Amino acid sequence: MSQLVHINSLAFGGSGVGRLDDGRTAFVTGTAPGDTVEIAIDKEKKTFVTAHMTRLVEAGEARIQPACPYAGQCGGCDWQHIRYADQLRAKRENVVAQLSHIALPHMISGNTKTAKETANELIGDIVASPHQQGYRNKIELATDKDARGRLLLGMHSPSSHTVVPIARCMLAQSPADQAPKALQGALRYIQGSRDLHILRVGVRTSTRTHETEIAIWTRPGSFPRAEAVRVLKNALHATSMVRVIADPGRARMIRGVEALWGRGHWDEKLCGHTYSVSAPSFFQVNTAQAETLIKLVLEALDVKNDDVVADLYCGAGTFTLPLSDRAGNVFAVEREGSSVRDLRRNIKNGCIDNIEVIGGDSARELPQMGALDGLVVDPPRAGLAKGMAESIAEAHPRKFVYVSCDAGTWARDVARLYNNGYKLIHATPVDLFPQTFHCEVVSLFEPVK
Numbered sequence: 001m002s003q004l005v006h007i008n009s010l011a012f013g014g015s016g017v018g019r020l021d022d023g024r025t026a027f028v029t030g031t032a033p034g035d036t037v038e039i040a041i042d043k044e045k046k047t048f049v050t051a052h053m054t055r056l057v058e059a060g061e062a063r064i065q066p067a068c069p070y071a072g073q074c075g076g077c078d079w080q081h082i083r084y085a086d087q088l089r090a091k092r093e094n095v096v097a098q099l100s101h102i103a104l105p106h107m108i109s110g111n112t113k114t115a116k117e118t119a120n121e122l123i124g125d126i127v128a129s130p131h132q133q134g135y136r137n138k139i140e141l142a143t144d145k146d147a148r149g150r151l152l153l154g155m156h157s158p159s160s161h162t163v164v165p166i167a168r169c170m171l172a173q174s175p176a177d178q179a180p181k182a183l184q185g186a187l188r189y190i191q192g193s194r195d196l197h198i199l200r201v202g203v204r205t206s207t208r209t210h211e212t213e214i215a216i217w218t219r220p221g222s223f224p225r226a227e228a229v230r231v232l233k234n235a236l237h238a239t240s241m242v243r244v245i246a247d248p249g250r251a252r253m254i255r256g257v258e259a260l261w262g263r264g265h266w267d268e269k270l271c272g273h274t275y276s277v278s279a280p281s282f283f284q285v286n287t288a289q290a291e292t293l294i295k296l297v298l299e300a301l302d303v304k305n306d307d308v309v310a311d312l313y314c315g316a317g318t319f320t321l322p323l324s325d326r327a328g329n330v331f332a333v334e335r336e337g338s339s340v341r342d343l344r345r346n347i348k349n350g351c352i353d354n355i356e357v358i359g360g361d362s363a364r365e366l367p368q369m370g371a372l373d374g375l376v377v378d379p380p381r382a383g384l385a386k387g388m389a390e391s392i393a394e395a396h397p398r399k400f401v402y403v404s405c406d407a408g409t410w411a412r413d414v415a416r417l418y419n420n421g422y423k424l425i426h427a428t429p430v431d432l433f434p435q436t437f438h439c440e441v442v443s444l445f446e447p448v449k
Contacts, residue, residue, distance in 0.1 A: 002054055007035040010090035012098065012407060014078035014437040015050070024048055029158065030072055032082045033090075034060015062086035067133060068170040068435075075158040077171060077435035084132050088431060091439040092126040095407045095429050099123065102411035107418050126429040126439070127296075129289050135434065136171045136285045137268065141180055141201045151191055153184040153201060171435060175212060175236045176205040183214070186235040190227055197221055199248055202279060203236065204266040208287065213240040213266035215279035220245050220255055229261045240266060242279050254280055254338070265342070270294060273321040276345050280338040282315050286432040293403060293442060294322050296428055297376055300401045300444040303327045307373035310395075312362040316342035317355075319376050319403075324352050327374070333358045333365050366391040375400035383409030384416070393420040396447070404441045414443075423448045 005018035005026050016031030025048040028039050038055040066072075066080035079087050096119045104115035113121075129135055144152040144163035154165040167181040183201055190196070197219035205212040214232055223243060232241060240262030245255040257264070257279060265276045268287060271294050277283045284290035297319055303309060303326040310331040311320045316339050320332040332355055334340050340359045347355050358365050362377070363385050375397040377384065383406065392400065400422070404410035414424050427443035 002038050002040055004057065005037055005039050005051075007031045007033055007037065007060065009033055009093065010079075010082070010086075010437070012094040012437060020049065026051055028053055029078075030081070032060050032063040033086055034062050036060075070155075070164060070166050073157060074155040074164045074166060075160070076155040076169065078158070078437055079435050080170075084128075084434065087434065088126050088128055091431060091437070092123065092429050094437070095427070095439060095441055096120055096123055098407040098411040099414065099424075099427075102408065103414040103418070103424075107415065107423075122424055122427055124426060124428045126431055127289070127292055129286060129431045129434045131288065132434040133170050134173055134177065135288070136169075136176070137173055137206055137287050138202065138204045138283070138285045139169050139172045139176050139179060141183070141203075143198050143200055151184060151188050151196075151198065153180050153187070172203075173205050173207055176203040179203045179214075179236055182235045183232070186231050187216075190224060190231050196223065199246060199252070204268075204277070204279075204283075205236075206266070206268045206287070208269040209267045209274070211239045211267050212236050213242065213262070213279065214238045215242050215244055217244045217246055217252075219248060225258070225260055233261060238262070240264060244279050257338075265345075270318065271322045272325075273317075273346070273350060275316055275318070275321070276342060276349065277316050278338050278342050281336070281342050282339065284318060284432065289430055289432040289440075290318060292430055293432075293440060294319060296430070296442040297401050297403065298322060298326065300426075300442065301374040301376070301399060303374055308369075308371065309374035309376070310366065310369055310372055310397075311376045311378075312366065313377060313379045314343065315339045315378070317346050319378065320355060321346060321350060321352065323376070324355050328354065330355045331358060331369050332356065333360060333362045335359070335361055361385070363388045363391045367394045369395060371395075372397040374398065376403065377401070378403040381406045381409065384413045389413065389416040389420045389422075392417065392422065399425075399444060399446045402441075402443045402445060404443070405438065407439065407441060410441055410443070417445060418448070421448050422446065 007016035007018045009017045015027040018026045028051045036058040037053045039051040041051045043050045068080045071080035100115035100119040141153045142163045154163045199217040202215040241260040243258040247253045306328040309327045312333045314332045422445045425444040430440045
């Protein structure tokens, strides 16, 4: 049975939020603030429902015509139909909501201010991305087969494993924006009647170094290396081409990386440093906003030239290298082998002598470092690992910065850290992902006095 709903806001997760006649909250995909929509309910719970729009009755002021022809079909981004100013407003409001609902109720007992008022004071203005389209230095293309058994390259549809073929990605920088069409044709030619067992295809490109790398992820087995190089080299004018041999499935255990052509890695520049990054290694996808993160981290820590600092979950050294410009000594901790190798190469290429690389688990290694003046943690979406808050308390840094890509797990960790003697001083949301609901948060913590 369809119902009319007025959309008031946007939720963390991308859906519009309205209210049913019976008082339950409705989370409706594909909507914008101010819309009046007819909906069909997908799932019902006691206090809320999830639904999709069946008819747009009246468009709200936040709704715009999407620039991308695949909006609503492709799951790569959720908010192409929403005005950018409203995207920014929603992202900050969602960070405030996560902090006020998850962390602050346990931390402000006796305070005359509400949790939301306190959260609004702690969280600063969101930093907008200078580019709302064409900002990604990396795209990953999923694979499938059409009815004739030919390779398809595209993106998964929303909440589905179905691959939507696309010719172009509006979020990607040139020439990666043209990768879906160019690479699909080239790989079909190489494949012929064979199955190359391609799992996915990644493309990284840089407007600063003018490098483009194609990474073909495949199952173990034979692969036509010479033919792939000959055909693919000119598809995107690539400067590097690699094959990542991995097991299928979500875990994607990597069996090896083969450099098919070029140096076998991709270079990007941030804050005066050159980063060489291997295909399996993580690197921020919005280069301009990655520099914003670095500047906010350095400003918050206020590192002096004789300070000892640590960078945990450091990856290929996004924060490590700029920290080394200011600190006396930097401990860099990373568990993933590919990133550790990249980090060592970046340190060597930059002739940096005040970084000590530690390959291992951050929670286990941190207590062994002794007294720290500053600390940076940039964990994956799941947040701080179990025991990490206790390890930070044991290390007792003078101050530390937590960079998060998930406001929910960050808010959970804010409460954990408070229980272990560290309070949130200030947080800045940074939009690295326009046209999506995702947002980074850079937050400063100091010991509770």
